[in-house]
Amino acid sequence: MSDTHPRPAVAKPISRSTPRAAASTARMGTDARQMRWIKIVVFCAALYPFARLIVFGLTQQLGANPIEFITFSTGTWTLVMLCITLAITPVRKLTGVNQLLRLRRMLGLFAFFYGTLHFITYIWFDQWFDLHSIFHDVVRRPFITVGFGAFVLMAALAVTSPRAMVRKLGGKRWQLLHRAIYLIGILSILHFWWMKAGKHNLAQPKLYATIVAVLLAIRVVYAVAARFKRPA
Amino acid sequence: MATEKNRFLRGDDIPRSEITPRDVFENRRRLIQFAGAAGAGALFGNATQARAQSVSVSPDPKAQKLSARPNPAFRVPDTVTPYQDITTYNNYYEFGTDKSDPAHHAGTLQTRPWVVSVEGECQNPKNYAIDDLLKLVPLEERVYRMRCVEGWSMVIPWIGYPLAEIIKRAAPTASAKYVQFITLDDPKQMPGLSEPIINWPYSEGLRMDEAMNPLTLLTVGLYGQVLPNQNGAPVRVVVPWKYGFKSGKSIVKIRFVDKQPPTAWNTYAPQEYGFYSNVNPQVDHPRCSQATERRIGEGGYFTPKRPTLMFNGYGDQVASMYQGMDLRKFF
Numbered sequence: 259m260s261d262t263h264p265r266p267a268v269a270k271p272i273s274r275s276t277p278r279a280a281a282s283t284a285r286m287g288t289d290a291r292q293m294r295w296i297k298i299v300v301f302c303a304a305l306y307p308f309a310r311l312i313v314f315g316l317t318q319q320l321g322a323n324p325i326e327f328i329t330f331s332t333g334t335w336t337l338v339m340l341c342i343t344l345a346i347t348p349v350r351k352l353t354g355v356n357q358l359l360r361l362r363r364m365l366g367l368f369a370f371f372y373g374t375l376h377f378i379t380y381i382w383f384d385q386w387f388d389l390h391s392i393f394h395d396v397v398r399r400p401f402i403t404v405g406f407g408a409f410v411l412m413a414a415l416a417v418t419s420p421r422a423m424v425r426k427l428g429g430k431r432w433q434l435l436h437r438a439i440y441l442i443g444i445l446s447i448l449h450f451w452w453m454k455a456g457k458h459n460l461a462q463p464k465l466y467a468t469i470v471a472v473l474l475a476i477r478v479v480y481a482v483a484a485r486f487k488r489p490a
Numbered sequence: 491m492a493t494e495k496n497r498f499l500r501g502d503d504i505p506r507s508e509i510t511p512r513d514v515f516e517n518r519r520r521l522i523q524f525a526g527a528a529g530a531g532a533l534f535g536n537a538t539q540a541r542a543q544s545v546s547v548s549p550d551p552k553a554q555k556l557s558a559r560p561n562p563a564f565r566v567p568d569t570v571t572p573y574q575d576i577t578t579y580n581n582y583y584e585f586g587t588d589k590s591d592p593a594h595h596a597g598t599l600q601t602r603p604w605v606v607s608v609e610g611e612c613q614n615p616k617n618y619a620i621d622d623l624l625k626l627v628p629l630e631e632r633v634y635r636m637r638c639v640e641g642w643s644m645v646i647p648w649i650g651y652p653l654a655e656i657i658k659r660a661a662p663t664a665s666a667k668y669v670q671f672i673t674l675d676d677p678k679q680m681p682g683l684s685e686p687i688i689n690w691p692y693s694e695g696l697r698m699d700e701a702m703n704p705l706t707l708l709t710v711g712l713y714g715q716v717l718p719n720q721n722g723a724p725v726r727v728v729v730p731w732k733y734g735f736k737s738g739k740s741i742v743k744i745r746f747v748d749k750q751p752p753t754a755w756n757t758y759a760p761q762e763y764g765f766y767s768n769v770n771p772q773v774d775h776p777r778c779s780q781a782t783e784r785r786i787g788e789g790g791y792f793t794p795k796r797p798t799l800m801f802n803g804y805g806d807q808v809a810s811m812y813q814g815m816d817l818r819k820f821f
Contacts, residue, residue: 315791321590322579322786323642386794391779399777456777457640458687458758459587 293360300361304368307335308375325383332376334462337446339369341469344443348476363419366439370416377409401452408445411438440477443470549573553715556629558649564632564705566803571644571787573713579786581638582720582739583687584673584680591682592720598679599740601724608656610746611666616659620724624710626659627651631714632707637769637802639733641795642784648728649711654702656744662698666746669701670694671727671738688754694738695751695765696729699811705730705804731804733767764821768812769802773821 311331314320320327343365350358385392395402415436417423424432447470451463550573582592585599604620618626629649637643657669675691677683683690700706707728710717717723722739729736735755745751755763762776771781782795801808812820 322575323589323784324791325784326642383791384795391781395779398774401777453777456759456762456775457581457587461587 289357293357296357297361297364301364304339304365307331307338307372325379329376329379329384332372332379333450336369336372336376337450337466339365339372340439340443340446341466341473343369344439344470344473348473348480351476351480367416367419370412373409373412401449404445404452405449408442408449411442411445415439415442440474443474446470549713549715550577550718553718555714556649556711556716558629558631558711558714561630561632564630564634566633566635566645568633568635568645568785569788570633570647571785575787576644576646576712577718577720580720581640581734582682582722583685584682584690584692584740585720586682587685587687593718595681596719596723598681599674599719599723600679601719604724604742606725606741606744608660608744610670611663611748612746613661613663614659618656623656623708623725627655629710634705634707634728634730635802635804636728636730636734636737637783637798639735639763639767639775639780641778641780641782642786643798643802644786647713648707648709649714650707650709650728652704653706653708653727654704656708657698657702660744660746662746665748667698668747668749668751669696669698670743670745670747670751671696671741672743672745673738674740674742688758689752692738692754693751694727694736694753695747696736697750697811698746700729700808703808703811705807731768731801731808733769735763736767766812766817766820768808768817768821769798770800770817770821771798772800773818 311320311328314327315324343362346358346362346365350356381387381392385395396406397403415438418427418432418435427435447463447467450466451460454460454463578593579589580592581589582596585592585595602620606618606620606623607615608618609615629651631647631649633645633647635643636646653669671694673692673694674680675683696706707730709722709726709728710724712718712721717726722737722741725741726739727737727741736753750765753763753765756765756767769780774780780798783798784795788796799805
């Protein structure tokens, strides 16, 4: 395409603009610099919700109940980051863009980042470090129980995310542990659903449940297809 | 500081016109507290100041004024919640499920003409045109606490008169045991009705003695103005010792009935929302503790929630109505 258009001599040859081209394995080795830029852009984009909260906080745009706003916002973005992380593998398989895999850990850690903000907002601003009350909540209220469970699992995955931990655990065990993300996705949906069910306000939980269900279903389809292929 | 503190504690005799300056003062005090909060004071200090200034900008200059005699006997000493917060943050599912939805979408509500039908088990059923209802009894201003079942609260200067005035005129018969309140149910004016979230129309109810309690207010205004649409214009009830959803908005029917009437949230989830729904810090909602509440507009980001009071602090006026009742069972 670009050959047909005269380009100024100073223009860098960054014509690998389509993801498919960028993904071709032949170029993988030479694309380290490009990958670094992609990572920086994704990192900044993933920080946007946090920056937005800070700006809203400084300019009084968090509404009448700022703590509730922060709780809902960080919870929603945890779920969004989880969905994006869960989407990496299906999108990679459907498009063949293998480089996406190199963004997965960062996106997963961002899910944990927003989950941590969500958790801190709860124990600090909502519960004011009242351990008795927090314990009571975690034990007695199913939506908090599953949310807490999802957070603990996410913490386990975050701690074992460095490459050194993969080596330490061994690839097989590491992979098994990190399949917990499927459970985290399901628990997060339950957490959101049960919280909203009290006021019968389920439009958003239904949307996220559909997204997670589709992302998990694609994996099942691939797994079943792989099993059928093997004997052939 | 000492004189300002005294002014704050002066109690019930503060005239209407003093409310806003008191808020500004309160905010200033919050700012001082806030500046002391660890490190973050420097980060958020300016924002808190901005908020303190914006409080005095309200109420809405376009809204119709409503003159009412302040009734010091029904005035809690708490700081009044800013008008901005009262009118932009509330639940009114007929206009959407977000708490900012009512303020955005209630513009379509037509409050004139408006007729309230007083009907059912009574000797004098009557249709009241809203303007007659407004003139029936001299209006008074009362400052009540409002506690939402979701765990937040406000302090609101309402305008109205006791619901008992209407009930007396209707002369309910001996079989009238409950009063039911029905909210307008017009999809053309209320976009939220297209979602079958609860059984429309919104229905609420009180036992007859609760409805006759001097605290139960037939409400037509707030902050010296007619009720904004999003807060339940043109007429609603306010039952301050119960969770907010018991106080039905935009009422078209007041009906005397012999049996406990179906009520919106109790019908949707009877295990979560009881018919009585008295504010009670000892009885948890399945989804959240009711022991504490977030007072809207109070303090900064680092202000802890405050403890919730039994009957929302109205025990002296209402506890006797529930003597001998197990409030865990009749929640």
